[in-house]
Amino acid sequence: MSGRRLHMRKLKQILRLSLKEKLSHRTISKSLRISRRTVSEYLQRAKAAGIKNWEEVKEVPEVELEKVLFPIKSRKRRREISCQYIHNQLNKTKGTTLLLLWQEYYQQDPTTAYSYSQFCLLYQQWQKRLPIELRNQYRGGETMFVDYSGEGIPYIEKGEKQKAEIFVATLGASDLIYCEAQESQKLSYWIKGHINAFKYIGGVPEKVIPDNLKAAVKKPCYYEPELNPVYDDLSLHYDFVIIPTRVRKPKDKGKVENAVQQIQRWVIAPLRNSQFFSVLQINEAIRELLKELNNKKMKHIGKSRMELFNEIERGALKPLPIEEFELSERRHQKVGANYHVSYERHYYSVPYTLIGQSIEIRATDRTIEVYHRGQRVAVHLRDDTPGGYTTVDEHMPQSHKRVKITPEGLLRWASRIGPSSVEVVERVLNSKRHIEQAYKVCTGILKLEESYGKEALEKACSTAIDYEIVSYRHIKNILKTGMSLSEDSMKTTEHENLRGSGYYN
Missing domain, CATH: 1.10.10 (Arc Repressor Mutant, subunit A)
Structure with missing residues (x-):
């Protein structure tokens, strides 16, 4: 210890x-x-x-x-270990571990062997004395490094000069490089760069090592960094582990620093005299140069990056998921007194029991999901209508719920009273410009049954039809006065001084 x-x-x-x-x-x-x-x-x-x-x-x-x-043990002279042999064996075959090599060493003579912890410590101390380029050895399909190149590519869009950011990814074992031009280093482009890199290599590595930019890490910490939630979702979807580098420790990401240098030399520099008018044009030019770079033989190995990738990396990568990752945005807010939360000026309902509680909104291009303490409590189709409301009846308190009125329901209600009531409802439904107005009038007429009974309401509806006065107010007056209207009393007196309806057309 x-x-x-x-x-x-x-x-x-x-x-x-x-x-x-x-x-x-x-x-x-x-x-x-x-x-x-x-x-x-x-x-x-x-x-x-x-x-x-x-x-x-x-x-x-x-x-x-x-x-x-802590029992006191008698000290014995320990048998020396060959750190060079250990180093060679670890990089020779995938799956070889220090534990396996220690077990082989220990079985030769347990009485003179170092303990496993001391065995590891001695190797680590020897490893620290190696040149940096020899120490970092990566298995096929194990690691991918990602970062942005400090040098961008200029282009002109809508008459204004812009500079495209260059996203760079490289694999640890084969040094295969992927890069693309992006409009900025915003989260959406950062996520898109990863998705396109995975497509390019045709699989997913075990772990991805980014720098501590805001799109990847919210709060840097060597022991327990706080990752960006959307970036974390991406890692869950593609099943890889995110291990950020230490702050201001460039040796932690030597692979991608070298990849960035290669991109600057063999991609960015050759395009320095070209003029572009969109990021799409830049990526078309990058594609050919990137292909040349990955197929160029490396002098110290005698093979190209693509050849190494096909030999040791391609078969070791995890398969791509069936569905591509859907980019989402997360926001936190409290539920208002109207049990709705807002996103982009549109309001979405949540269960009324969450009024005053803190919730998390996860928004995609298609849906709005609401989470409370990690549990999904509501999901809606996204609607970007400003000031609009999307409400689910189940989210309302009982006092706020109302029965849904339909034309069919009103006609069924009227049929239980009589044929004249049905005709009155049909006329009202056809006469109003807005269906909600017709619903209110029909409901008011049919509810008169509660005060005057079916028979009286049916007769009043029949009278209203005969004299073309189909409205809630007139039918109620007929019932209220109890009068038996005659044809003469209801007809309008014809007189040459009276204006007819045609006068107003």
Whole structure:
């Protein structure tokens, strides 16, 4: 175990939290402000010593516990290891590990062999003395590095001078390079660059190593960086791991730095005197130069990047998913009192029980999804109508729900009263310019049944039809006065001084 040994009081705390409280290594490390590796190592020592529950060590003095966990071993002269042999074997065959090589070394003579941890430490110390270009060895299909070239390509669009950003990706084992011109380094272009790079190589590597630009990492941290949520979604969709480089540590991404240099020399520089009028034109020119670069033989290997890729990388890549990743945008907001959330000035409903709660909106070109504590609570088709509302009835409280009115429903209701009522409803439906107005009038007429009964309402509707006065107000007046209208009393008196309807046409 490297480093200074923990105080025995803290060690007993580790045992108590693990054996008694059953807490995870992560929780224990946060609680005691120590690394998870340290927690794991001390618990492994306890397991090796046969300690299975807290009660066994609760009353044991610290001195005695230390002797149990850290027994004094007699030192023997250890057999030397060949670090060069280990290095060659690791890079010879995929799947060869330090553990496998240590087991082979250990079986030769267990009494004089180094422990596995010391074996690894000695190799790592030897490895640090190697030139940087020899130390970083990558398996086929393991790693892809991504970054932007600092040097762009100028173009003219709509009469204004612009500069295209150059997205660069390279594979660790074969050095195969992919690049494309983009309008900017915004998140949408960053994601698109990855998707196109995966298409170009025909698969997905195990891990992708980006720099700490905002499109990839929200908050840089060596131990636990906070990734951009959309970038994280991309990694889940394509099943790769994102491992950002350390801040201001260019040696962590030496592969892509070299790839950027190659792109600047063999792609950007040859196009310096060309004039472009769109990013599309730039990419058409890049395509041919990129093909030449990847098929050019590398002097120190005697093979081209494409040849190496076909030999050691192509078969080791994961297959592309059936569906291409759909770019989304995420926003956080609180649910308002009207149980709606807004996106691009349009409002979408969520369950009314979430009023005042914080939610996350995931918006794509087609859908709007709403999440609460990681659980999807609503999904809508996207509608970009400004000021509009998209509401699902199930999201409303009971007091806000209303029965949906349809012409068919109104006619069925009227048929239970009588034929005259049906005719009145049909006339009203056909007479109004807006269907909502007709619904209100029809509903008002049919509800008169509650106050006057079916028979009276049917007679009133018949009278209204006879004298062409089909409206809610007139039918209600007929019922209210109870009058029996005669033809003479209802007809308009003909007189030469009266204006007819034709007068107003």
